[in-house]
Amino acid sequence: MNDAVVASASESGKKVRLHKRSADHPGVDIPGMILLLPASLLLLALFVLPVGYAFYLGFTNITLIGPASVHFHFTGIANVHRMGRDTLFWKSLWLTAVFLAGSVVGVTVVGMALAVVMQRSAAWLRAGVGAVAIVAWMLPPITVAVVWYAFTTSGGTLSLVTPGDGDSLNHFPMLIVTLANVWSTAGFSMLILSSGLRAVPSEVIEAALMEGTARWRIFLSVTLPIMRPTIVTNVLLVTLLSLANFALIYIMTAGGTDNSTDILPVYSYQQGFVFKKLGYGALLGDVLVIISTVFAYLYVRAARQRPVRTRLADGV
Amino acid sequence: MHPVGIRLMPRPYVKIASLLATALLAASILPASGLAAGKTVVTVAYSPTFVFDTNDLAAKWWNSIKDQFEKQYPNAEVKLVPIEGGYDDIVNKLSLLYRSPATTPDVVQIPTPVIAEWVASGYLLPLDSYVAKTDWWQDFPQVIKDEDTFNGKVYAVSSGENDSMLYYNKDMFKKAGLPVPWNPQNWDDILTAARQIHAKVPDVVPMWLMAGTSVGTVGIEMGSGNLLFGSSDSTIYDAATQKWVVDSPGLREVLGFYHSIYSEGLGAKLSDLFSPTAHTVPVTDLIPKAEVAIVLGSNFYGGQWGKLVCAPCWDKATEVEGVAPIPYVKGQAPNVTTTVAGWDYAVAAVTPHPKEAFDLVNLMSNESNSIDMANWSGFVPGSSKFAMAPALINFGPPVNELASKIIADGKILPPLADFEVWSKGLQEATGTMAQHPETTVDQAIGILKDYVTNQLGEDKVETR
Amino acid sequence: MLLSNLLLVCLGLLFLAPMLWLFLASVDDHASWSLSLPTFTLAHLAYATSGDFLNALVNTFYMALVATVVSTVSGTLGGYALSRRRIPMRDGLMVAVLFLTGIPIAIMIIPVFQMFGNFNLLSLIPTGVFLGVTSLPFALWLIKTAMDSVPKELEEAAQIERASVLQIILFVTAPLALPGIAAAAIFSFISAWGAFLVPLVLISDASELPGPILIYGQISASQTHYGDIAACSIVYSLPVVVLYILMSRPFAGGFLMSGAVKG
Secondary structure (H helix, E strand, C coil): CHHHHHHHHHHHHCCCCCCCCCCCCCCCCHHHHHHHHHHHHHHHHHHHHHHHHHHHHCCECCCCCCHHHHCCCECCCHHHHHHHHCHHHHHHHHHHHHHHHHHHHHHHHHHHHHHHHHHCCCHHHHHHHHHHHHHHHHCCHHHHHHHHHHHHCCCCHHHHCCCCCCCHHHHCHHHHHHHHHHHHHHHHHHHHHHHHHHCCCHHHHHHHHHCCCCHHHHHHHHHHHHHHHHHHHHHHHHHHHHHCCHHHHHHHHCCCCCCCCCCHHHHHHHHHHHCCCHHHHHHHHHHHHHHHHHHHHHHHHHHCCCCCHHHHHHHC | CCCCCCCCCCHHHHHHHHHHHHHHHHHHCCCCCCCCCCCEEEEEEECCCCCCCCHHHHHHHHHHHHHHHHHHCCCEEEEEEECCCCHHHHHHHHHHHCCCCCCCCCEEEEEHHHHHHHHHCCCECCCHHHHHCCCCHHHCCHHHHHHCEECCEECCEEEEEECEEEEEEHHHHHHCCCCCCCCCCCHHHHHHHHHHHHHHCCCCEEEECCCCCCCCCHHHHCCHHHHHHCCCCCCCEECCCCEEEEECHHHHHHHHHHHHHHHCCCCCCHHHHCCCCCCCHHHHHHCCCCCEEEEEEECCHHHHCCCCCCCCCCCCHHHHEEEECECCCCCCCCCCECECEEEEEEEECCCCCHHHHHHHHHHHCCHHHHHHHHHHHCCECCCHHHHCCHHHHCCCCCHHHHHHHHHHHCECCCCCCCHHHHHHHHHHHHHHHHHCCCCCHHHHHHHHHHHHHHHHCHHHEEEC | CHHHHHHHHHHHHHHHHHHHHHHHHHCECCCCCCCCCCCECCHHHHHHCCHHHHHHHHHHHHHHHHHHHHHHHHHHHHHHHHHHCCCCCHHHHHHHHHHHHCCCHHHHHHHHHHHHHHCCCCCHHHHHHHHHHHHHHHHHHHHHHHHHCCCCHHHHHHHHCCCCHHHHHHHHHHHHCHHHHHHHHHHHHHHHHCCCHHHHHHCCCHHHCCHHHHHHHHHCCCCCCHHHHHHHHHHHHHHHHHHHHHHHHHHHHHHHHHHHCCC
16 A cells, blocks of 8 residues: 555656557647546636636725626726725734644644554544544534534533633634634544555664664654655645635634634625625635635645655665 | 456446436426416515524415415416525625526515615615505605605615614512613613612623624614614714714713623623624523513514414513613603614516516505514514504514604614624624723724724724 | 553544534434533424425535536546646646635635626526536546556557547546546535535525525524524535445545655
8 A cells, every 4th residue: 555655656746658649649639638628618617717807806896785886897906005904904814824823733733643543543443533533524614613613602512611601612712713623624634644654664663663762752753754745735735725614714703703713715705795895805815815826836846746755765 | 468447338337327317317307497387477585584583484474475476466476585694694695696687586675774785786676656556655654764765766665673672670670679660761770770680689691782793783773773872972974074983972972881781790691692693692592581681672572472483482571571762871852762774675676577576565565464574573564553553562562562662763774885894893892892891982982993994994984 | 552542532532522512402302502411302303304404405415416527527537638648738737727726716706606697507506517616626636646547558458459538538547547536526525515605605596505505594593493403414414424434445545546645
């Protein structure tokens, strides 16, 4: 299994052509283009085009309702100026960063903890807890929101062990929302990280053990470095997933947040759909797209990196 | 050598293919908008969960309307278009639906505060010629007619109004040595009562006062808006300067009241105030369970405790719960303050069948349907005649009677798009006061001022 | 091993804790947000499996099915093209496709609403198609990487036997890349099943609303039926969980094989 993973990993990194060019089709590969047509048309019409149009809308004064909803016009960078002056926008950026950082750290730590602990536990326990974590990941966003609202509101399950009025949701909204996100993503991370963990060559570990190195030391200085590409992949995927997680926060805290959980997707929705300022909301969405693109770019770069394993196998 | 895997139709594919075919075939037979040939279809958009006291009553009323209409007009059909979600979601969805004639409903039940924006977008049909021919429009008091009139034309018809009053628990008042019946003449009277409850009746919330942003502008309607309209300066939007008021003696009086309530521990707990159902927590939980002494609440509570609505059933309602109008801050005339806001019927400007559309509105506005709508949703009907009908008064005593009486003293919140921004600013301020009771009035004013200035710009705000 | 077992049990319980309310409230006659011993009733489960909600579940299923078919079919054809055929700027295209996976759907809502509105497509099936397109980038990438690791000798042999391109895809490459394709299909299905914002905006006809919208409507209703919310949430989440259990082998395998894991 490990070898197959590594083999597939390195193979996609290389650009080896194994089949010869067909002599019947020099130049343009018509069958190939035709095969790609459905996907390309769909993506162009229903993905690229809307995103482009949304980008444009960010520079207009369109509103959801009112005269400007029908007759709107291009306003240049007026919205950008507004965004620069908008203290809530900067707060929203900051909150987004906090949410992402918290989620990534939380998900990675929990996912790694699960992966590591599962390595040396009973098979039935592994299957059971693994299933629970995966189920938590599978749950649709609204279910997660409902479950965590009930869990953290006054009188909910968590309030049984917290002091005061037990209203964790309203006292620590960002923390609770981040925890909910961690809970619902950790299973995914567990999957990725445990296969990464399994791919760590056992000979290296055993060699280190025989030299008398403590387990935790091995973990820190051998296992983690080998797993670096996996961890990076995991971090970037979790970031993208969390950035897109509008539904969870909206459903959980649309009930009174005092702007404390107004991450960018939520603030953009608020501007567009509650204050009806669709143009400004679209611009905020554009910022979101730019941020996501940066992370997607980092992910692409990381996904094309050659595995570290080959280097270490020689060195150790 | 034969390559592996080349067969004419491998078994797994047969299974998958036939499954897919069946599924897609079934999907294509999904309920299409089956139109009976030749009938005029009138679409009507409404909320199945937010307006009526219970979802069952909403279904009952709307299905009955459909039946009545189709019986009365055999060549027409009603298509019900329910809109899910809370107040904000309903307004959003309607905004989206109206953007294209294909999705615009012929008739809609829409909240009063947003009608002006719909008119400004050119979405609504003027109804002057239609209402002139009805027998109920003349009984609408001027203030209710005015809320639907823009640029001299009538664009909507009230389906019912909400106003606010003070509810108080007579048992707790007696225990605290407070007068029953209770007739507060100014805000100090209210505070005194709350303080006395706090001292003499422990373990209950002395006063419920809406705070925070969880239910949108409804929170202003059922909360601070009432107080502001009874203060020394009730201006929210200065029409003369076209600016939003973010600091005024009136606002300071209101926030001062909030400060007293929340800093002295006289308010309700946060999880109730900030809940998405904060608008119904008092009527469904706090009052019937005797957990709160005074509630600044809406008139729709009245019918909910009766046998029909039963949300919840509380047969002790009339003996335990008293009502009183909200006074002005210092007892100034007329010493009754309330917001007035409701839901209205409107017809789309692009409707292909305006006559049938208004026929539906006319049907919904007749006496029996109006009174049912009012009783089951907790409204005061638009017509002052229906508002005094025994069927209504006796449905939710003594609430409904008071509600009908105080409508004439009510004021309307600014029907402007940016009211959403101003109301969120004020509710951020009140929410902060509830969550951090040590917040001063200056700080609260600062929150409102900063929020609105940030969203609308310095040139759109003023201090009075 | 004992320590690991203990730790794992603790982690497992922490994951289960929030779900506790869901199970208790769904059978509790006096359900509220609080955790309490239930007054047993089956009424909520009955509500969640009949009438309006059952209709909503069926809607969700159709929507997710359409999304899955759209993304898997075009993803398989396109993935094969990107993997095996000479496509100009292929690497650039792959990178562009990956970028698309990062774009939040919320930003596309208004333009898509306007487009669909103009062509009278604001209903269930077109929404399913749109949801399929939003999972298409990831599906393309998964399937293409899965196909990359299918040995080309079999295809070459098929080519010698004069098989058409379509036959090669259907009968040679796809079966061998099935874990990856299955992973893409499952991903699309689960994404569409859980979709909230998109159907909220694009679907207005009450008879076509999917599950999450109904549940959401109940949360802010004048009269909140907590037990119904809990029961509906369970019933609504069940198919997805079952799907995972049925497909857990090929899914996990497909994920790994697709090169999502490095190391």
